[in-house]
Structure formats: structure tokens, C-alpha cells
Amino acid sequence: MTGSPVWAGVDVGKEHHWVCVVDASGAVLLSRRFDNDEAAITTVIAEVDAFGEQVSWTVDLTTVYATLLLTVLAGAGETVRYLSGRSVWQASTVYRGGEAKTDAKDARVIADQSRMRSDLPVLHPDDDLIRELQMLTGHRTDLVADRTRTINRLRQQLIAICPGLERVAQISSDRGWAVLLARYQRPKAIRRTGVTRLTATLAAAGVRNAETIAQAAVTAAKAQTVRLPGEDIAAELVAELARGVIDLDARVHAADAEIEARFRRHPLAEAIVSLPGMGFRLGAEFLSAVGDPALIGSADQLAAWAGLAPRPKDSGKRTGRLHTPQRYSRRLRRVMYMSALTAARCDPVSRAYHQRKRAEGKRPIQATICLARRRVNVLYALIRDNRTWQPNAPVTAVAA
Known part of the structure; x- marks a missing residue:
């Protein structure tokens, strides 16, 4: 069988992958599981290479789960193509093997689709920058979630000391409150310190609106003269949480500084952030979600990837009904939605479009989704041409 072309499809997983190899007729030559380990991957590559000199590899994921696999394949000189998970799911309905989704079935679908399709994009193993952005944006998301949990716990403990102080403290949006609560927690201590000394302390710590915070804290402290049970322990916890x-x-x-520094090094950075509402953070999230922008074949594909291309849901005599697809990148959808939400506030063109959709009877969320879908066309054109957004440039120059 040496010299015959074969196609290897890999269903990527966290701890292990499943590989399926088919020949030109679609017959299965190999189907087995292997660990997400360098030695196991190297062994599988040797097994697959034994079936033919022309091997075409295809994967369904390009996330961190596939990093080791793609790196080892690239080191072995293998060409790897990409078939989206959505395409695998759609194609799997016409293959035998029952309705249940299995790794073996998905790997076979990937391999067979690769055999029949010539339009699958080739992955390039030079995306260290994208990997760094994916790790940094994921790390930032974890930090923000930790911050939210810490603030919630802080508020819970602050209620045990002074409910009035908890009501006026804007901990989430103003760093000054955390600075104050790290030093003063008890109403008695805040009253004794007074507005003047509190203001000076906060100002020395670099808090901008020090006097406003000091005044609000003292006012809340003066409204409570009783000492609540467990105040000492609660105060220690509040200080620690602050x-x-x-x-x-x-x-x-x-x-944020690391994300911006790396994002600015990407060749498409200026084109992406030129779109109103798309700052460096959302731009980095966008690149982290799509990976290689060359994988985006069209504006419609990008819209479907972001869940912004409604699918028909006709039934009987009811036609024209649309619904959000079940499979899409929620991370990418969030990027497009949040950037549209920002643009509707700061960009006159986007605001006018949003208001027009509201006048047509659409609810705020629906109008924002319509704006996000429209902006997908613009963003795709900017990426395709590697140019920055211009307010008066036509939006229609988008390849299907």
C-alpha cells in the first residue's frame, strides 16, 4: 500500500485523542485511542505513515488540548488541516454507527470529510503569539472571577460590621474603597479618624476621589453607634479580603499590560482595534477565539462561528422562523456582542443603526445582536484586506 494516499482524522480530547485512518475508497485502515503524550503521539504518527507516503492529517480543534499534538505533527513535517467541530457534527448525521456521539465515530467523520473535501484550511505551526494570548486572556478571566468572588465575600463580612457602610461602598468600581477597608473597618474607628484624616490617608495611597469616599464612609459610620456581635473577627476578615x-x-x-504588548505585535492588531468598540482586550479575545484568522473563509462563516447567523426553524405551515444555532463559540459571540454594545454608545454610525432597529420594534438585546452581525461583515473585510476602518468606507465590499 506504499505510495497510496491516506487520510488521518483526529478527534481531539483533553487526556487522550482518537485517530482514524481511511484510504481512497473510504475504508477504515486504523481506528484507536492514544494518550495526549509525546511518546504516544510519535508512535501513532509512525503507524499512520506506514500506510502510505501521502498522509493528510485533519483535526477538529486548535485549542490548548491540541497544542502538543500539533507541535509534534509539525516537528515530524506533517501537514495538518482543520475541520470545525460544527462541520463534524453536521456531517456525522449521514454516517452509520448509531445516533450516539463517540470519539471513534467523530474521528472517522473527520478523516472521511478530509478525503472528500479540498477546501479545508491548512494550519500553520507558527502561532506562539496566539497561544500566549489564549493563555493570558484565560488567566485574566480567572483573575477577574477571583476578584468578583473576593468582593462578594468582603461585602458579606462588611454587613456583619456595618450594613450602612456596605450599602455605600462601591468596591467593584472604585479601588479607593478597598484601600479604605484594608485599614479601617469598624464604624467607631472611622468616626474617630474623621473626614480630614481619612482623606489625607487615601490621597497618600493614590486614591483620586479620596474626599468623596471619606465623606460617604464617615456618614455611614455615624449612622450606627451599636457594636455588632463578632465585629472583631469580621473586621479582620474584611481587612484581609480588601x-x-x-x-x-x-x-x-x-x-492587561502583557496582553496589550503581545496583541500589538500581531500583524492584524491595528485593523482589528480600528473598528469602533473593539479595544485591545476584546481584540485579544477575538484572536484567542479564532486562532489563525486565515481560517475564516467568509463573513458568513465568521457570523456562524459567533452564533450570529440564525438557523431556520420551520414546522408545518409555520415558515420564516429563526433561532440561534446550538453549536457556536460563546467566547467569540461575547466579543462581538460586547464590542457592538460599546459601539452603540460611542460611535455615531453604530448608534444610529441600533436606534433604527429599536424603532422597528426590536428589544435592546435583539438590536445589539443585529448590530453585531452587521459589524461581522466590516471586521471580516478589515481582516481580509489588512486595513483600518474608515467611517465613510463602504460596508458592502465583503466576499461571500
Whole structure:
């Protein structure tokens, strides 16, 4: 069988993958599981290469789960193509093997689709920058989630000391409150310190609206003269949690600096952030979600990937009904939605379009989704041509 072309499809997993190899007639030559381990991957590559000199590899994921696999394949000089998970799911309905989804069935579908299709994009193993952005944006997301949990716990403990102080403290949006609560927690201590000394302390720590925070804190403290049970322990916990919030703020800021520095090195960075509402953070999230922008075949494909291309849901005499597809990148959808939400506030053209959709009777979320779908066309054109957005440029120059 040496010299005959074969196609290897890999269903990527976290701990292990499943490979299926088919020949030119679609017959299965190999189907087995292998660990996500360098030695196991190398062994599988040797087994597959034994079936023919012309081997075409295809994977269904390009996330961190596939990093080791793609790296070893690239090191072995193998060409790897990409078939999206959505395409695998759609194609699997016409293959035998029961209705149940299995790794073996998905790997066979990937291999067979690769055999029949010539339009699958080739993956390039030079995306260290994308991998770094994926790790950094994921790390930042974790930090923000930790910060939210810490603030919620801080508020819970602050209620045990002074409910009035908890009501006025804007901990989530104003760093100054965390600075204050790291030093002063009890109403008595805040009253005794007074507005003037609190203001000076906060100002020395770099808090901008120090006097406003000090005034609100003292006012809330004066409204409560009784001491609540367990105040001492609650105060210690509040101080510890407040210091935790300050530390997490610094770590999020450091992560933002690293994300921006790496994002700006991408050749498409300026084109992406030129779109109103798309800052460096959302731009980095966009690149992290799509990976290689060369994988985007059209504006319609990008819209479907982001869940912004409704699918028909006709039934009987009811036609024209649409619904959100079940399979799409929620991360990519969030990027497009949040950027549209920002653009509707800061960009006159986007705001006018959003208002027009609202006048047509659409709810705010629906109008924002319509705007996000429209912006997909623009963003795709900017990426395709590697040019920056111009307010008066036509939006219609988009390849299907």
C-alpha cells in the first residue's frame, strides 16, 4: 500500500485523542485511542505513515488540548488541516454507527470529510503569539472571577460590621474603597479618624476621589453607634479580603499590560482595534477565539462561528422562523456582542443603526445582536484586506 494516499482524522480530547485512518475508497485502515503524550503521539504518527507516503492529517480543534499534538505533527513535517467541530457534527448525521456521539465515530467523520473535501484550511505551526494570548486572556478571566468572588465575600463580612457602610461602598468600581477597608473597618474607628484624616490617608495611597469616599464612609459610620456581635473577627476578615482585592487589581492590571504588548505585535492588531468598540482586550479575545484568522473563509462563516447567523426553524405551515444555532463559540459571540454594545454608545454610525432597529420594534438585546452581525461583515473585510476602518468606507465590499 506504499505510495497510496491516506487520510488521518483526529478527534481531539483533553487526556487522550482518537485517530482514524481511511484510504481512497473510504475504508477504515486504523481506528484507536492514544494518550495526549509525546511518546504516544510519535508512535501513532509512525503507524499512520506506514500506510502510505501521502498522509493528510485533519483535526477538529486548535485549542490548548491540541497544542502538543500539533507541535509534534509539525516537528515530524506533517501537514495538518482543520475541520470545525460544527462541520463534524453536521456531517456525522449521514454516517452509520448509531445516533450516539463517540470519539471513534467523530474521528472517522473527520478523516472521511478530509478525503472528500479540498477546501479545508491548512494550519500553520507558527502561532506562539496566539497561544500566549489564549493563555493570558484565560488567566485574566480567572483573575477577574477571583476578584468578583473576593468582593462578594468582603461585602458579606462588611454587613456583619456595618450594613450602612456596605450599602455605600462601591468596591467593584472604585479601588479607593478597598484601600479604605484594608485599614479601617469598624464604624467607631472611622468616626474617630474623621473626614480630614481619612482623606489625607487615601490621597497618600493614590486614591483620586479620596474626599468623596471619606465623606460617604464617615456618614455611614455615624449612622450606627451599636457594636455588632463578632465585629472583631469580621473586621479582620474584611481587612484581609480588601488587601486581596487590591492585590487582584494589580494582577489584572499587569495581565492587561502583557496582553496589550503581545496583541500589538500581531500583524492584524491595528485593523482589528480600528473598528469602533473593539479595544485591545476584546481584540485579544477575538484572536484567542479564532486562532489563525486565515481560517475564516467568509463573513458568513465568521457570523456562524459567533452564533450570529440564525438557523431556520420551520414546522408545518409555520415558515420564516429563526433561532440561534446550538453549536457556536460563546467566547467569540461575547466579543462581538460586547464590542457592538460599546459601539452603540460611542460611535455615531453604530448608534444610529441600533436606534433604527429599536424603532422597528426590536428589544435592546435583539438590536445589539443585529448590530453585531452587521459589524461581522466590516471586521471580516478589515481582516481580509489588512486595513483600518474608515467611517465613510463602504460596508458592502465583503466576499461571500
